[in-house]
């Protein structure tokens with residue numbers, strides 16, 4: 001379990017993290033969400049004992065810092081590895097330095113799908129491969145607590161599916177899994193609990209379902225070869241229709257069933273009809289709206 005209590009970090013005039021309090025429980029994938037610059041990486045570094053808080057505290061299973069790779073595994077910055085080494089040599093050095101059995105190296109390389117490139121230099125790895133290697137390093141000590149900073153960046157669609165399955169399995173095994181992202185869409189099918197921050201402050205700490213319920217708009221996504229005609233028909237029924245470009249419309253104010261019924265009646269073909277009952281993205285945008293003015297490069 002990760003417990004963060006009144007955690008604050010200032011860099012001169014910049015307050016990166018401001019009085020954060022939240023708990024990350026075992027047995028769940030907890031998404032750590034916030035717009036760019038919200039303070040996610042700074043918080044993760046403080047939890048890991050790599051940055052010293054200005055005030056407040058963070059503990060993992062009651063300890064002020066991780067007790068080695070057998071206790072906590074983390075992926076922070078996938079680019080932060082020696083490019084001249086092979087994947088295998090990198091993991092072997094980590095295993096040696098942490099008193100872990102050498103066989104774990106082959107096991108984790110297999111687990112993350114890098115067994116075939118174990119003897120290749122990391123310098124030639126794609127970002128997705130580096131992410132997989134960083135995940136392998138986090139898994140090396142078979143730890144009960146795992147933290148991943150933006151692990152989905154750079155993964156291809158197959159990699160995204162794989163990593164989601166991996167996180168869910170790790171949580172199902174009773175581990176504590178904290179995954180940061182600045183994109184709600186990445187968390188939607190990955191996390192079951194959320195900690196949302198903006199400008200260093202806590203915005204929400206709750207289940208995914210609870211968070212979704214805060215958003216205002218249920219909507220229906222529909223694809224049709226006749227978007228203009230369908231939009232006109234739905235508009236007459238009082239729906240709000242937003243063209244998304246191409247053959248896609250987002251409809252609010254009507255149920256998916258009603259959209260399907262009206263299309264059928266007018267003999268308009270549908271390629272896709274998808275109710276978005278819980279608009280997580282919208283809840284996220286609404287809740288972080290006041291906290292997202294800061295963009296990289298802006299003065300604060």
Ligand SMILES: Nc1ncnc2c1ncn2[C@@H]1O[C@H](COP(=O)(O)OP(=O)(O)OP(=O)(O)O)[C@@H](O)[C@H]1O
Nearest residue numbers: 011014016034035036037038039040041042043182
């Ligand atoms: N070493 C540092 N010195 C000065 N300011 C810093 C330092 N590290 C972070 N900051 C500032 O603290 C704020 C939070 O940064 P942080 O990297 O934690 O955000 P983040 O949520 O991880 O963002 P991103 O999604 O862009 O990685 C930013 O305004 C950043 O510029």
